[in-house]
Amino acid sequence: MFNVQKHLRHVVLALGLAAASLTAGATVLPTYKIDVANTATSDIAYIDFVFGSIDGAAPVTASLSHFTGIPLSELDRTGAVSGTSDGFIIGNAGAYNDLFLAVDGPFAFDLNFSEGFLGFASTFDSNSFFSIVLYDSLSNVIGDPNGALNFSLSKTGVVVTSTSSLLSLTPVAAVAVPEPADWVLMLTGLVFVVYMTRLNGRANARRLAAAQATVARAIA
Template sequence: MSILNKLSARLLFALMLVADVVPASASAESYHVSIDTSTLAGREGYLDFLFLGLANAGPVQAKLSNFAGDFTSSSFAQGQVSGSLASQLTIGNGDAWNEFAQWTRLGGTLSFDVSFSRPAGSSSSSSSSSSVAGATLSVALLDAGLNYLGASGDIATFALLPAAVTTVSTDAAYATVSNISPVPEPATYVMLAAGLLLITGLIARRV
């Protein structure tokens, strides 16, 4: 193998190292949800999250954070729910019924971020024989009797299906959802820098 061919092969390997760390962060699914409850001023109710998956759905976690709103100390949870609004609330889809409801005073804006994480090797654009069904995270406003409050149904829904892009639907009178560009972890920056330095070093040695 000539020197040029060896250099090309090593440069290609270095580029693969760099490319391998960038898509990892780009594949994350993160959204910001804003809920306008001005039409419900003077009322109170639950901000409710229901995460359901069919029996053969792949495991998924919904991670909710950065909550803003006039929340009280009253809440209830059922199924695979952990964490808190103050830090991060995590809801899995493994049980038959996974729900978290937070009592809140309405009339202002409620907001939060949500991201979805899947096990290594699975994503919204790939499927496997053991994961042929989807999961759905529904967001709703409910009264004390757990009936829909204001809206006639869920105000936001995230449908996660194998081999498909996540489908987001909203009740435009109440909710808006926007994509959040994921921020790479510090370790990602380190790996990226190392890859770039490797490329620079290889070029310098052959100049």
């Protein structure tokens, strides 16, 4: 009986460690919440989203969503761009994919990257690049022409570089969701624990009944 209980404790401990590792080992990219300064006072009239990659890069998409503030007006798109002002998706296929918007007033949006590039073997460390470029009402670049906000994507994650105070970025951590196969493993282990517990309980009940019968015979 002692060995069974000891084994059950080991199984429960192992299941607990497995549950903790389901999310601990997974890399989940955050949602980047981006706020753009008041365009009336900063003279931001246009915002340009550029996404490109080098040869051999893993396919990645950048999703722009949850736009708040002044409605946007799309002026142009080039390459792997889809969607509307409710939400745009830009792919990294080739060297240049572009979405050009006219803006009027302060606004904000969310940026998410698909995660297929994480752990992807490539000749170069950083193989995809996403940039946000700002323009004034005369179509002049505001700040760095390479981007006021730049995201360099590599197999180990995303490196963000900001060159302008007109854009503020807040990463919001995502919660890792275990894969279905992980849940199956966990449930199988739990079923085993329940089965062994009940089996041990029946054995104890039989021992108790036998002891009671022995005492009854001795009294008689």
